[in-house]
């Protein structure tokens with residue numbers, strides 16, 4: 001059984017997609033140990049509570065400095081000891097010490113086709129604003145393992161989504177979520193839980209067919 005901790009910052013629609021996939025049998029062999037949010041008002045915490053999953057609040061704002069937060073966050077994660085950490089719309093940078101302790105065991109969903117529109121400052125709605133500003137005709141989402149860099153870890157899967165005439169950042173964000181994010185992230189978790197993908201020498205190895 002793959003034990004996971006899901007980290008969220010806001011609405012938690014990706015968390016909901018994971019919960020629905022577990023309920024619907026599209027993710028198997030997986031248990032959510034806890035949901036961690038940096039935001040007390042996150043709807044994601046309500047979604048977790050609705051499923052009887054412990055919610056944990058961990059915000060940099062509650063610590064004297066970033067180093068103290070990083071330490072506490074990493075300690076909490078070590079206490080929970082998940083097999084996999086899932087960043088499902090988590091807008092706080094993962095401490096380097098956590099990346100080192102959970103090497104190749106952290107995955108992130110990003111709302112663009114990496115390496116476009118990613119890195120420092122590219123998160124949430126901003127990603128879609130930048131894509132529209134640039135006038136790209138295709139965007140999408142990427143699920144990847146997390147390494148020391150920002151949005152630079154080995155890519156697990158990507159899905160393209162069309163940009164349409166008249167799109168606003170909000171409309172485009174919703175389409176990318178519906179068509180790409182809510183599909184890719186549950187699929188990646190199921191693949192990892194069932195041993196269909198792993199990392200070797202910085203590359204994602206896929207064994208067998210994705211479901």
Ligand code: GAR
Nearest residue numbers: 010011012013014089109111123124
């Ligand atoms: C999602 O679009 C996710 O890809 C993005 O934040 C949103 C969270 O929505 N993540 C990033 O930008 C990470 N760099 P949600 O809370 O409804 O799942």
